[in-house]
Amino acid sequence: MKKHQSSPDLSRRTFLKGSSFSTLMSMLGGVPLIAQEQPKDAPAAIPVGRTVKCGVIGLGPWGREILSTLVRFPEAKIVAVCDTYPAMVRRAQQSAPGAEATDDYRKVLANQEVEAVVVATPSHLHRNIVIEALKAGKHVHCEVPLAHTVEDARAIAKAAKAAFKVLFQSGLQNRSHPQRHFLLQFIRAGAMGKSVMVRAQWHRKQQWRFTSPNADREKEINWRLSRSTSPGLIGEIGIHHIDMAGWFLDTKPLAVTGFGSLILWNDGRDVPDTIQSVFEHPQGVNFLYHSTIANSFESDYEVYFGSDSAIMVRENKAWMFKEVDAPLLGWEVYARKDSFYKETGIALVMDASKLEGQGENASQDAAVTSTPLYYALEAFLRNAGKMSNAVTDFTANFGNDDDALKEYLAETFTKSRLPAAGYQEGFEATVIALKANEAIMDKKRIVFQKEWFELG
Amino acid sequence: MKQTHLTIRTALIGLAALTFAIPASAQTWVRYQARPIGSKVKIEGTSTLHDWTVDGKLIGGFMELDSNFPLDPAAKPAGNAKLNAKVEVNIPLTSLLSGKKLMDEVMWDAMKQRQYPQIQYKLKEISLKPNAGSGPLQFDSVGELAVSGLAKTINMAVTIERLDQNRLKVTGSLPMKMTTFGIKPPSPNIGLGLIKTGDDVKVSIEWLVAKATDASKPAEKN
Structure with a gap:
């Protein structure tokens, strides 16, 4: 059982709660693709x-x-x-x-x-x-x-x-999140064009260690820092990104190559505090994932790159960036547009046309507020x-x-x-994450075997 | 005195006849039990947003038919006469599903599912429709339908089709109003605003039953 952890909350909780990166992006002119929250009542x-x-x-x-x-x-x-x-x-x-x-x-x-x-x-x-x-x-x-x-x-x-x-x-x-289902339909419908690659990251500056006056207990609560019990950053955190990438691309990776380093928190732990991995999906589409607890820059997000546009997903929001030669989709003429540094983004809001029809402002940053x-x-x-x-x-x-x-x-x-x-989704994501962790720990390439995903 | 003897003898003969008649009468019933797979309930309705459909696949209950109950269209049975049949049907409310997020709870709540978890039907009368044609035999039924704690007598045309030696399929549909059963058409505030549901609905059923090998037990699998 999970023991008392006296240090500040970390990992999954902080990952899910996230930071104010979306606000920063909005201030820079990005365009949110927002799944509209249901009315408060x-x-x-x-x-x-x-x-x-x-x-x-x-x-x-x-x-x-x-x-x-x-x-x-x-x-x-x-x-x-x-x-x-x-x-x-x-x-x-x-x-x-x-x-x-x-x-x-x-x-x-x-x-x-x-x-x-x-x-x-x-x-x-x-x-x-x-x-x-x-x-x-x-x-x-x-x-x-x-x-x-x-x-x-x-x-x-x-x-x-x-x-x-x-x-x-x-x-x-994330499989239950309405914003993700909204994006899934959008991406699967081909609005991005041909999938090019995916990149995701989770960056924090935190120790990932808990303290306790009792040595045995301290060892027990720091199970994430021991190779024998820890699935590593890729297993604890990256598994959610792995799952999303596979779900949106509708593929499973063929192979994974990993790198891991213990750069900052060299306190006796034997798991890396910084990792990179490349998942090779079919059709030459690679998913690049990096994670660190040694630097928090840009926090966490995913970008799905397509031949017509790129979609960045951050917390409950997303932004779409179209290529200049991308075909006109139609709806974007009426959608909200914002400058995003040197790019122009187009707002995608779930059920936007219905909201407009009912006099609601679909371009508000209401977003899905529940976690x-x-x-x-x-x-x-x-x-x-x-x-x-x-x-x-x-x-x-x-x-x-x-x-x-x-x-x-x-x-x-x-x-x-x-x-x-x-169970099937959970099992498959777990297999991919654990094998990726193995690749990271041993700095090697692992080719996924079909039978690893079979339950028998 | 002689009169008394005659009376006693007549009574004994009558009693003996009755004693034999009771089991003979019981043997004329053929019991069909609801099958777990193969039945369908569909409720179709309207709303201010779009038309909606609720589906169910559980219809429990049984049917007992007189052994002379007409099931073969080729025999050209005569219509109109009232037939001997007993039918009881249960449909669990929570087996009715819309496939729409959270709408099931809205529907169950409107139908007072917690108090009245089943839709129940009991047949009162059934008669063969005359000149039913060459398809499955058609019947006029009168029964009592209990929904949300209110029981109402309903008339429904049904067909009974013999699928094989053991199985029958009963089909019927009925337009009705929710308010007939005290159900207030739901107006949920879901997603994009207030949705108003229409009072009129159409209920359709396909009920699969099979001969019970033992009247006290469910029939064997399809």
Whole structure:
């Protein structure tokens, strides 16, 4: 379980919260491609879905972020919180009064009231917790990477596949984000022209180390700094970019070459603080990724380069930069345009024409304000509720006919669920990230083998 | 006294006849059980934004037909006569799905799903339509439909098609108003503003049933 971490929050949380880079870009004249946020009163107008009783296992910084997001949903009732560090459990209880507090995840799984668990422990501790949770009939949201080894990730994915009566969601949260779906349609429709390359980065200036007066505990909470347990920057952070690049390009990488250096934080750790990797996708399209905790310049963003335009994605916004010889798309005549240093950008706003038709200002910088985690957990709760409904409805009418239930779920649940990453997406992204980490650690090129992605 | 003996004898004969008649009568019913796969419910409606459709694939329940119930169009059965049949249908509300984000919850809420989780139907009368033609036999049915806690008598034309020796497909559709069942057409404030849903909907069903090998158990797989 994730132990108490006394240092400032870092990694996934800071990555997701990001900085004010978008503001800077706007001031420089960039044009945001914005997915319009729903009206502020919209959530209150939507009836609450089925209540899902949740347990949160792992209450480090990210686990607490999950907990504080979960409690915003009326569908979520937190009935158990778990961490091996008592102070974190006590802290979590303030957000979830009345929840069972324990340092043993097995007690959470044995609690019949718990319908769903969110597993936010260090990745090398996921395997047993997730597999036992699935066997106990709990819906599972498991953070990514699914595990710190391909073998463990495969075991988790296989267990998730077998447990067809419960939901498994992997923590590739951008898969649930409306802005990403908006961009996906845009890019897949060919608005960028022919894909040329992708570049993404995550830059921070932070130590990535936590302190504790207890030496054993300090070692335990600094699992990210030890090669034996850490998936590295590429596994902890880059996995989200890897997933997005593959999703937008609709391909899997053929090979990866990695470089890693320990440049600034030479404090006994054996994982690099600065990495570069090149993922070779089909058709000669390469995805360049670099990440460092030694310099924060330009923070984090992705750029998708096409023969007609480039799209930069930053937090909840994006900017499009057209080539001068790109064909006229039509809609951009009416779209907002801004200067962006020496470039001119065109605003893309989700549902812009409908908004204009309703007298709304589509060019406002309203943007989708909720975090990717919010949308991912919304999807988890709604989907878990629908999965429970579907299984209950079916068995009440037709008994325990598992083959028919599987067919029914495949026909109906797939259609009705909110978008989210499942076990297959989580497994594939984990395999790519872990192999990339291997390439980084050994400074070599690794060719992906088809069988690595098979669950068997 | 003789009269008394005659009366007793007549009564005994009657009782004996009744004793034999009860099982004989029970054997004339053929039970069909809903199949888990192959049924469809569709509800079509309108709104100020666009037309909408809700689909379901779960129709539970059973059908019991008199062994003389007409199912073969080639036999040219006579119409109009009331037929012996028992039908009960359950449709779980949460199995009705729109495929639109968050709209399912809006619909279930409007239909008071938490209080009344099932749509229920019970047949009261059924008769064969005369001159039904060469296709599957068509019937006029009268039944009680309970939605959102309100039960109403509805008339619905249905066809019953024999798919093979064991399976039947029942098809029917019915225009209706939400307000008939006390359902206020939803006006959710979703995404791009207020959407007003029309009161009129059309409900269509395709219900697959199969002979139960044991009346107390669901039928075997398709």
